Amino acid sequence: MREPGPGDPPAHGSGDSMVRDFDLKTLVEVRHEVERFCGRWGLTDLALYRFVVAVNEITTNAVRHGGGSGRLHLWYDGERLHCRVTDRGPGLPDPLDPRPAPPESPNGRGLWLARQNVGRFTLHSDADGTTITLERALPA
Numbered sequence: 001m002r003e004p005g006p007g008d009p010p011a012h013g014s015g016d017s018m019v020r021d022f023d024l025k026t027l028v029e030v031r032h033e034v035e036r037f038c039g040r041w042g043l044t045d046l047a048l049y050r051f052v053v054a055v056n057e058i059t060t061n062a063v064r065h066g067g068g069s070g071r072l073h074l075w076y077d078g079e080r081l082h083c084r085v086t087d088r089g090p091g092l093p094d095p096l097d098p099r100p101a102p103p104e105s106p107n108g109r110g111l112w113l114a115r116q117n118v119g120r121f122t123l124h125s126d127a128d129g130t131t132i133t134l135e136r137a138l139p140a
Contacts, residue, residue: 062086
């Protein structure tokens with residue numbers, strides 16, 4: 001495991017962070033917790049909705065394609081909200097394709113939609129799993 005670096009979440013237990021393991025049964029509960037956490041730090045209205053949708057897309061993908069479960073770490077650094085989602089799935093075949101799937105496809109829009117709704121989107125995927133970090137600046 002690598003050493004923590006800039007942009008990494010604070011240690012567990014900080015009042016400025018939230019850590020949750022999730023699976024299919026807890027996706028809705030986690031979505032509501034994310035919404036409350038982000039609202040507490042000043043994200044509101046459409047910005048709140050868009051960030052929560054982005055997080056929900058990534059957690060849903062982790063359940064559907066990343067082994068059935070994952071871990072969410074959400075934190076506030078004083079200026080931005082960050083959300084890191086990790087899973088232990090087989091990795092993504094083409095995670096950087098910037099286009100959404102065609103309308104007739106039942107899958108393939110989650111990553112694209114998440115990218116559209118955050119300020120910064122980073123992704124690491126290999127045979128050991130996928131880690132996606134979403135960032136959103138808070139309003140002044």
